[in-house]
Amino acid sequence: MQLLAECGIKILHHEVLNLVKRNGIKVVGETAYFSEEQLMAWVKKAPSGFTVYARNPQYDMFLGGDKVEFAPGYGAPSVIEENGQVRPALMRDYVNFIKLFHQSKYHNINGGVVVQPTDMVSIKSRPVMFYLSLSGSDKCLMAGTGELNEAQTILEMAALAFGGKEELIRKPRVMTIINMNSPLIIDTNMLENMMEYVKIGQPVVIASCTMAGSTGPVTLAGTIALSNAEILTGIAVAQMIREGSPVLYGNQTTTADMKTGSIAIGSPEGALCYTISARLAKAYGLPCRGGGALSDAKSLSVQSGYESMMTLMATAQARTNFIIHSAGILDSYNSMSYEKFIVDLEIIGMVKRFIQGIHISQDTLAVQVIKEVGIGGHFLGTEHTMENCRKEPFLPEISLRGRVMTDPNELLAEHIQNRVEKMLAAYEKPALEKETDQKLVDVLVAKGFDPRPYIQL
Template identity: 40%
Template sequence: MYDRMQEMSRQEMEKIHDAAMDLLKTTGVAFNDKEALEIFKDNGFKVEGTTVFFEESAVQKALETAPKRFTVHARNPEKNVEIGEDDFVFLPGYGAPFVMDAKGNERQASMEDYDNFCKLIQTSPYIDMNGWMMVEPADMPHQTVHLDLNLSNMLLCDKPFMGSPVSRQGALDGIEMAGILWGGKKNIMDKTVSVSLINSLSPLQFSDEMIGSLIELARHNQACVVASLIMAGGSGPVTLGGVIALQNAEILAGITLAQLVRPGAPVIYGSTSSAMDMKTGALSIGAPELSKNIHLVAQMARFYNLPSRSGGGLTDSLCTDAQAGAESALALYTAATSGINFILHACGILGSYIAMSFEKFLVDEELCGMVRNMIKPVALTDEAIDLDIIKQVGIGGQYLTHPKTFQLCRTEFFM
């Protein structure tokens, strides 16, 4: 297949791998969680303070137990999804503190906004899974808001959902609630019903909230996206090559811990690293560097036989304008064509994650449908080519009133 975007050679991927192994062995990764440090010590890892050092053999052993694909079960079995290899899913935006209303005004999000996004996801023919914290409701107590978000996810949408990795206890609360939905926690110990986002704290560390969540989720066989979001030139090297090596080390460190907790626990290799805007110090997710990273992340995940996460309808624009459409389409299309399996932020995001927009959600939703249609292979069977019709119409004829046009016009095109 011909593609002008960079396809790494086996030698180049091994170079990235070797660089990550060097970092893991000599510099290490900080884990700010006592249980995580004990798990590493019990498995023979070198630990100094909160820093864990990794031998390549230990990382390779962990990778051997991580599944290359898995099923996420929905309360409606018809909406179960497969993640990995050739299968991929679209999910909504994640983590926005604000909402952009119909008049273009940015305001704090409410629980009603969150519920409305859940309803949009339920009715969408293109969004495969519900998300988590599409917006952060400002009108709910922060100590318990994760319970309300979980409840809305479970009641208002029968698609698979994301978990609540706000803390170790938050993750456990989500697991308990999912257990109720499936008639008891024992019924989900061997059935993955949620996917949670575990982010590193670049460079080379994980917070106690993230690692506590990862441990409990892996222990209960719930999937984790171990993701690194590096700002090139800020929280990571200014070169994309350096970013790829650094994020690879962070991701593999988290995946190794998940496999130590429970060999075979489902994990996803993830990153949406991009450039830092040197004029403002902000992350630029509309930059082409994001799409270049997406393309390389998909390749590194396949190198390790792991599902991948990246991409989405991402933009720096603060409104649903031409800039938002162009940047979002670029990232979304790159993710789908590069082979990303878990496409988070597919719908609704504005302003470098600062807001969710109902208007942009609908625009992005249609983009998801168009992208899925674009990567669907064109039928080249004898029936599809249909030489008999072409000969029958002949030179200078028309196909508009042909019976086959009437037969297929509603199903052949995306419109």
């Protein structure tokens, strides 16, 4: 609050700056200065939870309270192969990951910028990717933040597919990320995207990714204070644009590596920031985003395993409502990996089982069963075991247990590869009305975003 009152925050958008000024906020040049009372009056207008609706209602998501939802990765321009080789991400990879996330039992949302394809011009890619995710999956939808005309085209398609803008306001369908520019700037492009989404009631993640030691103070308390100021300002501005707009408090703050200056996403400092940010959001009565199965490792490795488990466990234990980068991310957000995607699904399953805890009842205490088995007996053949053996323990899909007669590393790699192939082979494209599909393609072609070369991928 002291930072916003005394240092202020730069808002690089004339219309938004005037809006802020009209609402009584002190503005000097492009810098706005909020008092605590002013800021919190607007933050309190944001809903404490909201539902995002899917084409298939079984995937509808409520975001708020202690509900935890997992979401795809976002923005990686590269793919790391099984052998550790790095190659540019292609549109084929984007489609493959859409299929994999559609097949995942842990994900109710799909799309966004799962990878950033390098075989298509970046500023023309977001609407095409949105079309491919909308037509290729009937889960809730993410959309990539791009140029203004990209955002307008994406929302035009969403309105066309889901009954018009008023229906979108009533039942939000599309989420995007609005990133703050640390320290203390909200740039023009992000504000343009925010205005487009917020005006028709689509949820936005107001996100800060301050790096302690480079874009924020090296001490975590200072860097969290800085990112908190940025996020709360973004939320307040969103409410000024349209009161009651669904927003997520999206702190993705971590530390910078002091040897290289690069971001360190798989660090204990990151896990601490994600945890504390969730507590802050809940204190403000806001749904939150943070964390993921994050790793700075350069390949699927021991490092990728222990970093991803730490960050995902910390985030899920904090009951973070929306966890982007939950499967497949490597190399400090730079790369996705098919193999790590499968490993991360296993981690998600383990973490979900852990936070589920232990249910206490007469049946689970099993006193009568213990008495019947008696001293020195065993429980493998009891009816109680048969009834609960698929419900109580976590059943791994790739992990090795028991005695292994072959090379365990080779066997694990085989399990992972088989799982990728089975998920892709089992994928069935959900039906989309042909007339609607053609209208979506026509809109894209008319606006210079031709999806036709990629439809059959």
